[in-house]
Amino acid sequence: MSDDPASILKDAKTKMSKSVEVTKEEFTAIRTGRASAAMFQGITVEYYGAPTPLNQLASLQFPEARTVIVTPYDKSAMAQVETALRDSDLGVNPTNNGDTLRVVLPALTEERRRDYAKLAKTKAEDGRVAVRGSRGNAKKALEKLVKDGEIGEDEGSRAEKELETLTKTANEQIDEALSLKETELETI
Template identity: 50%
Template structure:
């Protein structure tokens, strides 16, 4: 459940808001000498102002491949390079685009909540099996199930809070 919560945070970070954030490019893969490599392993990121990201490749020969990967990404920003660095200026979000991103956040949150519920179901099955096999008593099984339900609720509430915070960030003009 902890890993699902971490994955939720990473997914939410990849959805762009009005501000420049290097986390937008966390999932961008670059064709680097025939193998796909995460962009964050190939370049350093700098955010000089609220809507600009400067990407400086460690290997200048990879500049063209990085620029192509950025253009093909879902972020929706056009990169430009000066021969040594790539400058990405984030366009202003329209109200319609903001609402699309809110829908995307809600969808991702629901997907991650389903993942939490699947973990709960597997754990419940394991508890029931232990009770059935006599490894633990029925009281211990009931106590473990209550603790499992409390943890499940806590994680789902955290995902809801993360989604609400990201939604507020998106709707902020």
């Protein structure tokens, strides 16, 4: 941490923004009615004894809303890619035509939509916890500056009010992203 309120607040704002971005990225990985590349980011394939991300081994195409065509760059990896897709948490059974794998995502049931909504809420709360952690660290640094006499109490309280504003803004951004994701999940 640095030794002036402006840089402490700047650091806190950067960390809070990063927490919001990470939360939004995690929301993109939650499946909705449409197929997206983000859904496949966490899938790794055992390729020559090393876990390799799917997007490094194959291209993904989305000809329809719930259909994905997976084309491995190396045809000898077809079986491993197929196994990785089948074992993933997407709940899919790819169809192998020799050159490509066709993945048809099943329609989301009401129960599955509720599960995904719960998952989104959990990820949002994780984001809020990260924001509160950044706030707590910055607040301690500001209190230390006041205690050590490096800044006055008035300046310290002004900085803390600004910190609260930053925290509120970050939490509102997370809530807004959660609301959008829940709306997306409810749309059939």
